[in-house]
Amino acid sequence: xxxxxxxxxxxxxxxxxxxxxxxxxxxxxxxxxxxxxxxxxxxxxxxxxxxxxxxxxxxxxxxxxxxxxxxxxxxxxxxxxxxxxxxxxxxxxxxxxxxxxxxxxxxxxxxxxxxxxxxxxxxxxxxxxxxxxxxxxxxxxxxxxxxxxxxxxxxxxxxxxxxxxxxxxxxxxxxxxxxxxxxxxxxxxxxxxxxxxxxxxxxxxxxxxxxxxxxxxxxxxxxxxxxxxxxxxxxxxxxxxxxxxxxxxxxxxxxxx
Numbered sequence: 230x231x232x233x234x235x236x237x238x239x240x241x242x243x244x245x246x247x248x249x250x251x252x253x254x255x256x257x258x259x260x261x262x263x264x265x266x267x268x269x270x271x272x273x274x275x276x277x278x279x280x281x282x283x284x285x286x287x288x289x290x291x292x293x294x295x296x297x298x299x300x301x302x303x304x305x306x307x308x309x310x311x312x313x314x315x316x317x318x319x320x321x322x323x324x325x326x327x328x329x330x331x332x333x334x335x336x337x338x339x340x341x342x343x344x345x346x347x348x349x350x351x352x353x354x355x356x357x358x359x360x361x362x363x364x365x366x367x368x369x370x371x372x373x374x375x376x377x378x379x380x381x382x383x384x385x386x387x388x389x390x391x392x393x394x395x396x397x398x399x400x401x402x403x404x405x406x407x408x409x410x411x412x413x414x415x416x417x418x419x420x421x422x423x424x425x426x427x428x429x430x431x432x433x434x435x436x437x438x439x440x441x442x443x444x445x446x447x448x449x450x451x452x453x454x455x456x457x458x459x460x461x462x463x464x465x466x467x468x469x470x471x472x473x474x475x476x477x478x479x480x481x482x483x484x485x486x
Contacts, residue, residue, distance in 0.1 A: 234261045235359060236275075237279070239263065247285070255349065255350075258350055272296065273299070281311075281333065282309060282312065283313075283349070285315070286314060301327045316337065365390060365403075365405040393414065396408070396422060397422075408436070409461075412441035439452065440461045
């Protein structure tokens, strides 16, 4: 698959006229619509980076709670919205598993295929993650990950990793524009994580900024030899953290010119 082709995952048990028409119209617009059944194992086989997820909700989908949980986790991990087609009662059930803030839009049956395709196309062209810089946030605190995502997601595509292992796994398949790295993490701390990143040729040049509570001089000096692009403290105001990241990308843009 060419890197510039944007992938839309279409989850549906049936290959109905509606699903076939949506897939064809997306293809005509240059997208790759990947139709899969509502089975978590089958969806897991899709390794391509996603731009959006479209779920045709029926009774089979509603019975596969594991699939809905997997779709929720993958949408959060890849920072993409989930669009739903279904009846109001069915969609209400889905919303018990998938948070409303990652649901892009709900289309109630009977649906207008052209409207669905237009909404997806407009989102990807205007707000899609491929239009945003990609930031991988690595922190063992779920609360901190959610906070950082909330601060940055309007401007940036934010991918979350709660361990060094999860971060390295992501880096093996993807290339972010920046990594925000915590210092204090169990098993493998921030310094060890950065050492692993710098030792791998494929992603050794990905810029890293520490975002940590460790403010003592010894901790800071301990990582300077690894040449991180910055060192931010979690005690800073969120506006300062956002501004520091904005400034980093502005300076980087200037250096590329």
